[in-house]
Amino acid sequence: MAGLYDELLLLLHGVWSRRWVALGVAWGVCMSGWLGVALIPNSYQSKARVYVNTQSLLEDKVGITQVQSQQDLDRVRSTLASTENLEKVVRNTDLSQSVSGPRDIAAKITKLRENITVMAQADPSMIDITAASADSSLSDGANARISQQIVQKLIDIFQEENLSGDRNETKQSLAFLDQQIAARGKQLEAADQRRVEFAQRYVGLLPGAGSISQRMDAARQEINTIDSQLVQAQSALSAMNGQLAGTPQSLPGVGPSGGPSALSQAQSNLAGMRARGWTANHPDVIAAQREVEALRKAGGGANAGGGSTPNPAYLSIRSMQAERAATVQALGTRKAQLQADLNTMMAKQVNEPGVASEQEKLDRDYEVLKTQYDKLLADREEIRLRGEVKTETGSVQFRVINPPSVPTAPAAPNRPLLLLGVLILGIGAGVGVAFAMGQLKGTFPTAARLERAIGLPVAGSISQTISAAQVAIDKQRMKWFAGASGGLAAVCLLLIVVEFVQRGMA
Numbered sequence: 001m002a003g004l005y006d007e008l009l010l011l012l013h014g015v016w017s018r019r020w021v022a023l024g025v026a027w028g029v030c031m032s033g034w035l036g037v038a039l040i041p042n043s044y045q046s047k048a049r050v051y052v053n054t055q056s057l058l059e060d061k062v063g064i065t066q067v068q069s070q071q072d073l074d075r076v077r078s079t080l081a082s083t084e085n086l087e088k089v090v091r092n093t094d095l096s097q098s099v100s101g102p103r104d105i106a107a108k109i110t111k112l113r114e115n116i117t118v119m120a121q122a123d124p125s126m127i128d129i130t131a132a133s134a135d136s137s138l139s140d141g142a143n144a145r146i147s148q149q150i151v152q153k154l155i156d157i158f159q160e161e162n163l164s165g166d167r168n169e170t171k172q173s174l175a176f177l178d179q180q181i182a183a184r185g186k187q188l189e190a191a192d193q194r195r196v197e198f199a200q201r202y203v204g205l206l207p208g209a210g211s212i213s214q215r216m217d218a219a220r221q222e223i224n225t226i227d228s229q230l231v232q233a234q235s236a237l238s239a240m241n242g243q244l245a246g247t248p249q250s251l252p253g254v255g256p257s258g259g260p261s262a263l264s265q266a267q268s269n270l271a272g273m274r275a276r277g278w279t280a281n282h283p284d285v286i287a288a289q290r291e292v293e294a295l296r297k298a299g300g301g302a303n304a305g306g307g308s309t310p311n312p313a314y315l316s317i318r319s320m321q322a323e324r325a326a327t328v329q330a331l332g333t334r335k336a337q338l339q340a341d342l343n344t345m346m347a348k349q350v351n352e353p354g355v356a357s358e359q360e361k362l363d364r365d366y367e368v369l370k371t372q373y374d375k376l377l378a379d380r381e382e383i384r385l386r387g388e389v390k391t392e393t394g395s396v397q398f399r400v401i402n403p404p405s406v407p408t409a410p411a412a413p414n415r416p417l418l419l420l421g422v423l424i425l426g427i428g429a430g431v432g433v434a435f436a437m438g439q440l441k442g443t444f445p446t447a448a449r450l451e452r453a454i455g456l457p458v459a460g461s462i463s464q465t466i467s468a469a470q471v472a473i474d475k476q477r478m479k480w481f482a483g484a485s486g487g488l489a490a491v492c493l494l495l496i497v498v499e500f501v502q503r504g505m506a
Helices: 002-017 019-039 057-061 066-078 083-091 094-098 102-115 140-201 212-245 262-275 283-297 312-351 353-394 415-440 447-454 468-505
Strands: 044-053 116-120 126-133 397-402
Touching: 002 019, 002 415, 019 415, 019 468, 044 140, 083 094, 083 102, 083 140, 094 102, 094 140, 102 116, 102 126, 116 140, 126 140, 140 353, 212 312, 262 283, 262 312, 415 468
Parallel strands: none
Antiparallel strands: 044 126, 044 397, 116 126
């Protein structure tokens, strides 16, 4: 530890012995640095905060959600610093006074893009617009005024982009969709014309509507349905035939009093039961059948010699039987027709497979074009409605929370801090130069250092003897050094005071 302390003292002694060199280097570095700081132009910054409302009840009803409005807002914010908008800023502010041609405008735009910041806060409805002006050719007042003008013009452009941008975007979208709809309409007409020409060319060859596969599937399904209906109709017809076979066509005669005889009455009752659908196992039918057989054995139970009359039950059953037979015949005819069409289509598929393939291709192309055409029409109507809603209600509403003001103090650079930093840098540079010179020169401040360097023992050393005159000279030089060092700090302090005075005057 003692050795390290001794080494530190030796280093400090080497620097101190060259203190005038260190002071000179410090003055040179500080004066150069302070001059550079003085040449840095002041940058004046103006800032505004804008509140943007993207909520609308009517827009939600027509499908314009807040997310969509926020996307529109992000789009406008991202394009705010576009070349076109920045050119508007240059031409409508005091920046135009120093513009003499397109090259100057391009240079101003490039510099503006670096000095403009558009940032959203934690609340996406809040947007901060910041602009800085640091033109060394202009005065501080002019830079401060231009920064405020830039922010105000950006706010105006922000509003214009939202109000007119939606209208322009809607017009462009509708124009594009109109072109697409017209093109799809022509393609749809051409596809429909091809279908008509194909149908005329093969009229009667492919009966029905739809592709052959679809029509064959529909024919098979209908045949299956007709088969089940035909089975039911044939069953009903067989039941009617059975009832008709057990029902007499006429009644035998009438009784002595002019009414029907007992046998006729019994047969009529039996026929009525069968007409109602009762089976032969029904108890009432069995009883009626026994009564009829008994009356027949007894000779009719009355005057059997009378004339016979038509049986109304027989006529009713006969009419129902004819209706069931007609249903069976119609179903059979329809089935035969469908089977014939199905056989025809199957034959055409085998004999002329290209016809069916061509028809399916035409139908498929037509359906695809029609689907696209209908979707384009729906999209056009939706965009038109959204455009009207945004135009009438205003999709985004602006309110300036903090308007831009003319700054009274420069935002950059921080000259007091820079001046102090230059002072510290100058002192460090002086000390560093003195230390480097001490390391480069081959002197030995102590006998021990000399012994280590030459590897031989040192017999002794002679102390420095200073006279009274030399002591007086050293004291005078120390005063000069202290004055020069204090002057360096005083100059730094004076420059800092001047900077604050200038800010107060601004």
